[in-house]
């Protein structure tokens with residue numbers, strides 16, 4: 001696998017806001033986005049003795065897919081624990097789920113998870129929330145620094161576990177802003193504290209007036225996603241980026257200087273989201289360019 005690093009930076013305008021876009025979606029066809037950054041250590045480090053990777057989370061997760069690919073490349077077994085597989089997904093396998101199965105993922109549904117991290121087993125927390133992720137995210141920070149140098153910047157990216165935003169802030173001189181997509185601002189703050197006790201090194205959290213629940217479908221989300229594609233010609237992710245852009249637009253007076261948005265990939269995961277959106281908001285989606 002030859003990764004495109006440093007990833008490109010492109011320029012766009014959306015809803016009157018000029019911004020740079022860090023294209024981590026273009027790192028590699030199969031291994032891209034923030035999971036490529038977070039799991040870079042797994043790709044690069046020699047790990048003699050490791051025979052298997054164990055992780056857990058949702059059956060549609062980008063992290064699950066990325067781990068399945070790494071395990072396949074390195075000749076490790078990949079055991080993945082899910083609470084349950086949605087009926088539609090089980091009957092019509094697609095997206096991250098199908099690709100991970102094709103990579104040989106051994107799925108454990110509804111079984112008790114054992115968090116063993118021993119000489120033969122690498123245990124990875126859900127979504128790659130892990131100190132070891134710092135290595136690849138520091139690389140992303142270095143790339144941003146090389147492009148923007150001394151120009152005052154603001155960096156924005158939407159958060160799940162907050163791992164990417166936190167390590168970026170730790171390694172960048174500029175303000176990193178984010179919005180929680182999983183849970184609320186309090187939950188995200190707790191996640192930051194798990195990884196960094198010095199609050200001065202935490203990213204700035206922006207909220208939207210409306211509360212959104214992770215993985216649920218919202219008309220606001222699909223509308224802004226379609227607008228983004230129309231205006232920027234870039235396909236964004238459907239799970240995190242709509243909330244990210246809503247947070248930017250609702251707080252637009254904060255973004256006075258130059259803004260760089262981090263595209264964190266996730267496009268294989270869009271497949272499930274698009275199917276779900278098509279079924280729920282058929283009329284919004286009918287004429288959209290997907």
Ligand SMILES: *Cc1c(COP(=O)(O)O)cnc(C)c1O
Nearest residue numbers: 062159160161162163164265266
């Ligand atoms: C995993 C993921 C995120 C969230 O990253 P965290 O480091 O957990 O905050 C955001 N966007 C995409 C596309 C992702 O795959």
